[in-house]
Amino acid sequence: MAIAKAERLMNLALCLLGxxxxxxxxxxxxxxxAYIEAGGDDAFNRMFERDKDDLRELGLVIETVESVDxxxxxxxxxxxxxxxxxxxDAEEAAALSLAAKVWQQARLAGAASGALQKLRAAGMPLAGxxxxxxxxxxxxxxxxxxxxxxxxxxxDRRPVVFDYRKSSAxxxxxxxxxxxxxxxxxxxxxxxxxxxxxxxERVFRLSRITGRVRSRAGAxxxxxxxxxxxxxxxxxxxxxxxxxxxxxxxxxxxxxxxRARAVAVRExxxxxxxxxxxxxxxxxxxxxxxGPDVVVLGPDELRTDVVERLRAVAKG
Numbered sequence: 001m002a003i004a005k006a007e008r009l010m011n012l013a014l015c016l017l018g019x020x021x022x023x024x025x026x027x028x029x030x031x032x033x034a035y036i037e038a039g040g041d042d043a044f045n046r047m048f049e050r051d052k053d054d055l056r057e058l059g060l061v062i063e064t065v066e067s068v069d070x071x072x073x074x075x076x077x078x079x080x081x082x083x084x085x086x087x088x089d090a091e092e093a094a095a096l097s098l099a100a101k102v103w104q105q106a107r108l109a110g111a112a113s114g115a116l117q118k119l120r121a122a123g124m125p126l127a128g129x130x131x132x133x134x135x136x137x138x139x140x141x142x143x144x145x146x147x148x149x150x151x152x153x154x155x156d157r158r159p160v161v162f163d164y165r166k167s168s169a170x171x172x173x174x175x176x177x178x179x180x181x182x183x184x185x186x187x188x189x190x191x192x193x194x195x196x197x198x199x200x201e202r203v204f205r206l207s208r209i210t211g212r213v214r215s216r217a218g219a220x221x222x223x224x225x226x227x228x229x230x231x232x233x234x235x236x237x238x239x240x241x242x243x244x245x246x247x248x249x250x251x252x253x254x255x256x257x258x259r260a261r262a263v264a265v266r267e268x269x270x271x272x273x274x275x276x277x278x279x280x281x282x283x284x285x286x287x288x289x290x291g292p293d294v295v296v297l298g299p300d301e302l303r304t305d306v307v308e309r310l311r312a313v314a315k316g
Contacts (some may be wrong), residue, residue, distance in 0.1 A: 005051075008034040012051050013060060017081065022065040022073025144206040147182070149213040150191050154179045155254055157224075159196070159216040165208050174211045177202070178220045185232040192230045194222040241301035247297040254293040284309060 011032045015023060029035040029044055052074070056062055061080040065073045103166040103181035146162065153160045160179055180287040188205055197201040250258060252271045259265065264276040274297070277283075284305035287294050296303040 008032065008047075008049050009051055009054060013049075013055055013076065016055075016060070016074060016076035017078060022063070022067070022075045024071050024073050028074070087245060104178070115208045134290055144209070146191075146206045146209040146213050147189060149215070150179055150206070151182055153213070153215060154191075157220055159218060159220065160213050161216055163210045164204055165210055175202075175204070177204070177222075178222060180224050181228045181230065182206075183228075185231050190230050192228045194220070194287060196221065201225075201228075244299070245276050246283060246299060246302050248275050248277065248287065249273070249295040249297060250275050250290075251293040255290050258287075258290070258294070264281045288313070 011034070012028070015028060015031055023031075023278075025045070025048060028048065029038070033266055035044055035048065038047055052062060055076075060076055062074055062076050063080070065075065067073060150160065152158075159176065161174060161176050164175045165172040176196040177191070178196065180193045181191075183190055183192070188207060191204045191206060193202065193204075194200075245263065248258070249268070249272050252267075252273055258275060258277060262275040262277050266274045268274055278300060279299070284302055286308045287296065287302075287306050294306075296306050
């Protein structure tokens with residue numbers, strides 16, 4: 001039965017780390033079972049070269065040494081492959097512990113847990129270990145099925161396609177996206193990336209992705225920015241970052257939450273007041289909640305949005 005590649009790489013790494021002198025290909029082939037089972041010299045050479053490149057890509061420093069008789073040998077010196085002492089302060093240790101919890105439902109759960117165990121074995125206390133105890137335990141949930149494929153696509157810079165249902169839409173729409181970064185905001189995960197069809201930066205809430213995330217071949221067509229402001233975009237959508245102001249007429253004695261956010265209030269008499277309030281995404285939905293107690297004076301696009309929402313409620 002064929003030996004798994006992970007086991008083959010592990011055996012090769014152990015041989016290269018455990019030897020005191022460089023080992024030739026001939027010696028490695030006779031020491032590693034997977035190489036012994038290789039069909040011929042060509043198959044072994046191809047397998048060995050791929051394995052050696054994979055180990056180097058994983059970070060193992062492999063030396064190539066030529067002996068006096070011209071034979072090439074390989075070894076991985078322990079001094080060259082030993083990490084320096086790890087020293088973390090309380091904030092860094094807590095951040096690592098919290099980040100590892102993100103992977104509890106993802107493919108890297110085992111790797112994250114193993115990394116934390118190694119830090120503990122090195123005497124590194126993590127969150128809640130040596131820094132006092134708290135009845136509150138921070139968590140970052142990652143339950144959405146789209147989380148893991150999008151995380152891998154962001155890492156590998158691979159375009160993706162998925163069906164996305166906007167909050168105001170009845171049916172999902174297909175989106176072709178070049179994923180940049182995932183970020184958790186207010187208990188929800190968001191993806192920021194380049195929407196190819198709209199030719200603009202967009203932010204998508206993972207809980208609104210329906211069906212399977214599908215990878216696509218090819219490189220990105222738009223440059224990845226140095227900084228992606230996911231949190232600011234989400235807050236702007238929620239109306240917490242005002243881009244302008246709106247004027248409304250509010251019935252006297254009603255709408256106290258609106259009055260609390262108003263930047264100006266003017267009494268007009270006849271049971272109505274005029275307010276100037278911050279205008280950001282989502283304000284139309286909020287104003288609809290106050291029903292006949294609110295009349296939008298401007299801008300025109302906000303008035304149109306509120307009227308359309310009220311008509312939709314009336315039809316329902």
